[in-house]
Amino acid sequence: MKRVLVVEDDQAIADTLMYALRTEGYSPTWVSLGEDALAFVKQDEADLLILDVGLPDMNGFEVCKQLRRFSDIPVIFLTARGDEVDRVVGLEIGADDYVVKPFSPREVVARVKTILRRRTPAMTGRPLHAGAFIADDVRASISFRGVVLELTRYEYRLLRTLIAEPGRVFDRDALMNAAWEHPDVSLERTVDTHIKQLRAKLKAIDPGSTPIRTHRGLGYSIAPDVTG
Secondary structure, eight states, X not given: OOEEEEEOSOHHHHHHHHHHHHHTTOEEEEEOSHHHHXXXXXXXXXXXXXXXXXXXXXXXXXXXXXXXXXXXXXXXXXXXXXXXXXXXXXXXXXXXXXXXXXXXXXXHHHHHHHHHHHHSOOOOOSOEEETTEEEXXXXXXXXXXXXXXXXXXXXXXXXXXXXXXXXXXXXXXXXXXXXXXXXXXXXXXXXXXXXXXXXXXXXXXXXXXXXXXXXXXXXXXXXXXXXX
């Protein structure tokens, strides 16, 4: 069974989520503090986190920031605030989804299912060679000029989408649908942020190369003339 860690200081909310998760065949665990959540994940005891933003010991955003230093585990934020700026912050620091209270436990579980299902890499067989890039779907890795890139799953999905069709201009909506489990809760700014991070990682390998091109008002593409 997939293990889900519920990080929520309101026991009533936690109990409701735990029941809904068990009903759908998951193995949930509840902790009420951010520090406990970090310790739990370090022991590799969970496949996904449902993380409340307002915790007693530390902000949920800070928990996620610390988490991303050592783990790529999926995170769904729970919050009483629905402001766009909070959604942007949550998604940009590495969250997979964002649910505003009050919410339906069934909806949260449905989002858990979608994220865990999509997290399993597709076994497509032979690596994809695209100029200076090689994408290995079995290992969910991409190398650039012979160097394996250290990518988050969103960076991997975005870059994998771009290099699959060199020269094609992808608008932000297409990239959001390719990379995010719930693109309706993501924002265009999130795509731009991840593209910026990808460019920095590629530049660290080859400072003179600019494989990701910006098409103002249209989107992004991989330069078709970027060779190995």
